[in-house]
Every structure is written in structure tokens, then in C-alpha cells.
Amino acid sequence: MKALCCLLKRVKEGGYLLGSRIVLRNVALLGKWLWRYHREGSALWHKVISSINGSHSNGWDANTIVRWSHRCPWKAITQVFQEFSKFTWFAVGNGDRIRFWEDLWWGDQSLSSQYPRLFRVVTDKNIPISSILGSTRPFSWNFNFRCNVFDLEIEDLEGLMRSLEYLQLTFSVPDARSWSLSSSGLFTIKSFFLALFHCPNSPSVFPTKFVWNFQVPFKVKSFVWLVAYKKIIQSAKMDWVLPRSISDMQSILFSGFGLSRRGIVLWQAACIALIWVVWRERNARIFEDKARNPESFWDSIFFLASLWPFCSKVFKGIPLIVLQLDWLAACSSDGLV
Incomplete structure (x- = not known):
């Protein structure tokens, strides 16, 4: 106990206990690994994490359900995923990897949030954009509803199709994920930290x-x-x-x-x-x-x-x-x- 007290006293006197800032800084540092995961698919560490945890339903990240003990480093990283995902958006290329309904790629919300009535009656909720729109113009609109749609759903469907009328798919370019807090679209620890610091629902901090x-x-x-x-x-x-x-x-x-x-x-x-x-x-x-x-x-x-x-x-x-x-x-x- 004496050794622990001495260590904590030295840390405190050194000015490293910065309260809320150090907590949010740690969260931002963990977010860096979530960003690197989908960009370094050929790296050995990516393959190890993927083989152990499996893939997330979005196809970009590792599974966020980690059943290891509390000492597993990746478990701590996955706990940041909810905050991290708020600031990511997708740039549509050929539409093969971006989920039509659940990913943020069109507007300020996912299409599942914009059109909840339609989302409830679709068969495949993880279907990619290319599977619905097809690979050529005009779009094929393969929504594949599991039941007949009624008046309200038809109105929503009409509004959705009109909003996507001018969407351009670049079939020679793969889909990409971008960081919304940076003009370059690349993740930075500083931008993530500042966003968390000014966010009212940021992780709770110690007084x-x-x-x-x-x-x-x-x-x-x-x-x-x-x-x-x-x-x-x-x-x-x-x-x-x-x-x-x-x-x-x-x-x-x-x-x-x-x-x-x-x-x-x-x-x-x-x-x-x-x-x-x-x-x-x-x-x-x-x-x-x-x-x-x-x-x-x-x-x-x-x-x-x-x-x-x-x-x-x-x-x-x-x-x-x-x-x-x-x-x-x-x-x-x-x-x-």
C-alpha cells in the first residue's frame, strides 16, 4: 500500500492527473486503432484480431463483442466504437461494401433512421448499395420487401427513390470510409479528442x-x-x-x-x-x-x-x-x- 501511495503521489505531483482531459485523451488514442483496423487489412495484427473476434456486421470493423477477460487490450478498444462511429461517414464508390440501410452515406442519418417504416419490412437489413441499385443506370431498385407495403410505406418509398435519383456510382472506385471531423477525411487524435471534449454525452469523467x-x-x-x-x-x-x-x-x-x-x-x-x-x-x-x-x-x-x-x-x-x-x-x- 505504501508503494502504491508513493507512486500515485509522484504522478499527482508530476501533473499527469488531468481529470477529464486524460480520460478523453485515452479514448481518442484507442480510436486510432479502430481507424487503422479497416485501413491495414493486410497487416498481421489485423489478421490476428479478425481471426479471433470475427468481423462486424458492417464489414469494416472487427466484432465489438469480445468475450475475453478484462485484460484483453482489444476489449478496451471496442468500448470506444460507439463514440468513434458517430464521426465516420462513407464515400460511395461502387457500392459493394457500404450497407444501404444502416451505414451513414446519404444525408445526416442512416437510411434506416430516415425511413424506419421501410426498414422494418425489408428482408436483408445488411444488404449493400450495389445489390439494391444494381451496376448500371437506370437503377434496378431491388428492395426485396418481406411483405406487401401499404400507403405510408409507398409514400416513403417514393420519397427515397426521388432523393437517390441523382446519385452517381463510380464502379471503378471502391467504397471508402472517411473521418467527418477532418477536411482531409483522415482520422486525427486531436480532432477526436476535441469532439469528445465538447460533446455533452462524452464518457463520464472522474471529479x-x-x-x-x-x-x-x-x-x-x-x-x-x-x-x-x-x-x-x-x-x-x-x-x-x-x-x-x-x-x-x-x-x-x-x-x-x-x-x-x-x-x-x-x-x-x-x-x-x-x-x-x-x-x-x-x-x-x-x-x-x-x-x-x-x-x-x-x-x-x-x-x-x-x-x-x-x-x-x-x-x-x-x-x-x-x-x-x-x-x-x-x-x-x-x-x-
Whole structure:
């Protein structure tokens, strides 16, 4: 534990814990391998990944369902696929590889999203463009519906055929995939990172200041940091049973303490004390066969949640007993105790 604390302390002092930025940077770096996969089909690593995982239904990527353990590098890469695919689009050549319905190649949405009624009644949902339109003009329109289409579907079909009337297929050029965030159409880590950074639905990030700027023992900070990243919970086969994640709990403000600096510090102390005491209680029950009663368990949380703010600059000069009474009163008024 001492070695771990020293390592984390050196990383923190070196300025590498950049919170949300480092998480999104890692996602962008993983996206690079998704881009390289379809462009390096003859590479040995591509063949190994393809032989192990199989191909995705879109024909461009590896299968995103990886049944290996959590230590498999490609499993981490496939978890980025959903974010990565939002910024890719297809340049139509001969239409042999691009899926007519599910790939993004015509307009701002896939045709399955633009014409959901038609998509529901087609037989082959992964059919390529060339199989529907044919190889010559006029187009053959081989939609192959599995049942008769009715008035609404006929109207949608008419609109679809009109929108594709001026589509030009270049039969001597293969289909290609492009990166929508770059004028050159080529993937860059920087463009992916900036898109994720400004995206409201970007991957959840750890509230760095919540832990590292708070006056608690460093081993407690290190532990909470690992818990928030689900390193401890998963390895110990534990489940967090609150409605939201630990990171979410650390990101919100509890109104019972107010929105002042002191109120925020009290909420930080309560969250960290809860996590720390639960972990120590778990270890005591497993390794020492000891279990405290609920009153003693609550007293431990209550004591640490008062002691840590008492040691901070925000509550300098305020007696510990006053903090304990105020903390208890705030929780009682909100129905927590």
C-alpha cells in the first residue's frame, strides 16, 4: 500500500492527473486503432484480431463483442466504437461494401433512421448499395420487401427513390470510409479528442478536485480514486448499490449542507468517509471475522466526516464539537439520520 501511495503521489505531483482531459485523451488514442483496423487489412495484427473476434456486421470493423477477460487490450478498444462511429461517414464508390440501410452515406442519418417504416419490412437489413441499385443506370431498385407495403410505406418509398435519383456510382472506385471531423477525411487524435471534449454525452469523467484537493490522508485519497475508476470494486467482486455511480455521487452537491465552501467540504467529507468506512468494515468481516453493530458503524462515518473538515483551512478555529453538532443537524433535517 505504501508503494502504491508513493507512486500515485509522484504522478499527482508530476501533473499527469488531468481529470477529464486524460480520460478523453485515452479514448481518442484507442480510436486510432479502430481507424487503422479497416485501413491495414493486410497487416498481421489485423489478421490476428479478425481471426479471433470475427468481423462486424458492417464489414469494416472487427466484432465489438469480445468475450475475453478484462485484460484483453482489444476489449478496451471496442468500448470506444460507439463514440468513434458517430464521426465516420462513407464515400460511395461502387457500392459493394457500404450497407444501404444502416451505414451513414446519404444525408445526416442512416437510411434506416430516415425511413424506419421501410426498414422494418425489408428482408436483408445488411444488404449493400450495389445489390439494391444494381451496376448500371437506370437503377434496378431491388428492395426485396418481406411483405406487401401499404400507403405510408409507398409514400416513403417514393420519397427515397426521388432523393437517390441523382446519385452517381463510380464502379471503378471502391467504397471508402472517411473521418467527418477532418477536411482531409483522415482520422486525427486531436480532432477526436476535441469532439469528445465538447460533446455533452462524452464518457463520464472522474471529479479530480473532489479527492485530490481535500484534506484527508493520502492513502484514503488513493483508495477513493481507485474506487471511482472501478478498480477496487470489480477486483473485490463488490457492487455499488446506490442509484448512481460513485463518480456521480462525488460530482453532485448535497443541498442539506448548502452551496458555500464549507458546505461543499462537508459533503466531500461525508462521501469519502462513507466509502472508506464501508471498505474497512468489509475487510474486517472477511479477514478478521469482526462485525460492528449499526450504531458503531455510523459513529465511525460521523467521526471521520467531522474530523477531516476540522483539519482543513476552511474550518480553522471552529471546535470539533461544533462541527459534529452542525453535521448531525444537517443530516437530521434532511431525514438521513
